[in-house]
Amino acid sequence: MKCAEAEALFVDAGDERLELSQEVRLAGHLDGCTGCRERAATWRRLVPGMRGFAPEAPDAMRIRRMQIEIERRLAPAARGARGPREQWVRWSAALVLASAAALAVVWVRRPAEKQNSPVASGYGVVAGVDGELTVEGRRIAAETHLSADSHLALAAGHADLKLGRSAHVRLSGPARLGLEGTPTAIAVRLGSGQVDAEVAHRDPGETFAVVTSELRVEVRGTHFSVGAAPGKSWVRVDEGRVEVTLASGEHRFVSTGETLASSPPEEAPPPATEASEAGAPSEAPSPEPEEAAASSSPRCSEMRRLCESTALAVRESMRAGNQARALRQLGAVAGKLRAAHASPACGRVGVSACQDELGYLRAEALRGAGRRDAAIAAYRRLGGRAQPAAMRQNAFYAAAELEARRGHSARARADYQRALAAAPRGALAGESMLGAMDSAEALGDHAAAASLARRYLGGFPGGLGAVRARRIAGAEPP
């Protein structure tokens, strides 16, 4: 056996995949070749060492987001797989569409008739206004088209804008906003106030960015908020991940539940509240002074470190399959963190995201330990009003899945509906609708199931649940 042949067997030898004859020949070679023996010893340690450094598997929320995105991308293909009857229906529809198109051409060619469809401007449209919204000083109402290079001002209340293909932006006043770029490369320049953005996944070549004087937030598909006030800006991510470019040119990534402020950490805003998510006027972007001071206190920092180190240890235990130890680790710090949470010396700011994470880990550990009742209760607690919308949706969805698996259709249905209400345009909205639909069907409430099915088909006509939804809606024979 030559050295190269021997070397090619190192990994298979370590994985115990060699045939006996190969093993014997390799051992014989190694006995007589010092170089290969040393190299084999090196790789006997390197291979398991390197394999041990595997990336963290995506967490449940990332997996669900990916799943939704895959379903979205597969939808046209799913729609393409139809039976002969549907093909015929499709051809009929095509004829109708062709006729409609011909009529549209005639309509467009009518003299002095200005078209006013949302597509006309391409850049965006005002979806709704609750307050005084002006463009270049001129008051505008819902359905007004927006073009690039417009400057918007909102005195109070809020305005909902639909920009480009599928970006929804809520502007909370008082605020000033400039629209720049093109329908596929949108840049929203926030002078002051707050925007909450929900951006569907961008196609290749598409970009969406919110720019303030201190930072630029660029996304591919996510749900986030940006606030701007003189001299400071912040971004909070409710779902997904954004890339932030600071004025210094430094790049940072901000993920779900995290906040990044251009000024020192104590300037970070409080976590999302039910009021702001429900559409009520948002609070000013900067926090109360005493709250900001509290967040930077030594005790608060200590609690944050304790919380983060606990999360590390708990993850390790869960990875090792030791749910009991994970729960003990969580129990050991629960009292301290609760006290810190309630203490005015620390407040909620700063440790909240970590505490939410611990809450989620606890629910997952309980589920892993087979304590389903406790897990469901823990998930429902995470659905509390103070949590970010994406987390509430995720938590209620997880509780609903457990209830559904146990055959508790009524409870499952209620949790699916809570998940849907938590974030009607969230990543799990379609799944929650399907879950609620299935639960309603299981309970014999066919009217509610059909209604949910129609709602699903309205929002996700090409979704992978569309076939089931069409059947339940009565549009397709069982």
Added chain:
Amino acid sequence: MRVISGPSSSETEGSDVAALDVTALIDRARHNDGAAFRALFQGHVGGVHRIVYRMVGPVPDLDDLVQTVFVEAFRSLPAFRGEALFSTWLARIAVRVTMRSVRRRQPRAVMLDDESEPHDHAGPERTVAAREGLAVLDRLLAELRPKRRAAFVLHVLEGYSMEEVGAILNATPAAIKVRVHDARRFIEKRCRRDPRLFDLLTAGVAP
């Protein structure tokens, strides 16, 4: 039977790939059964994510690449003849998707002693040693040429045989041997030059 490990514990309940009849799931998925798609995805996302990560490192669009692998796989399901394991077939698609992405990327000079913070796909829950080790391995792999990297990742890190790697990369086992050999020599040279590197990569492995 070789099965790519499933996702994190939070997702594996009731979806252990080893226990599932993958063939039946594939049949159902071919008929646009959403539940079957979901089960196949959840059962294999962990393994695909790991391969993609090891092929391209902690890039911001890692999840996009993983999604693309599954989209391509599900679109190509009618072409899956069951001659290889579904996991091996997925690995082949994962490698193709990532190689294509690598070709489109701007080359980036990477230094082993680069102390800059990597894109953090590792999550905050990892221990410091694990993060450091993973970052070192990322930088080391980034220095390999794409084809060598693919062969090394699949054979040495993922444990596929040379023949399987050849089938995945559409190359002969002899070519794979050469690529793995070259990658190994490169890493040995690195370890000789910087003994700290060897210690970091073998931390936790008994001598």
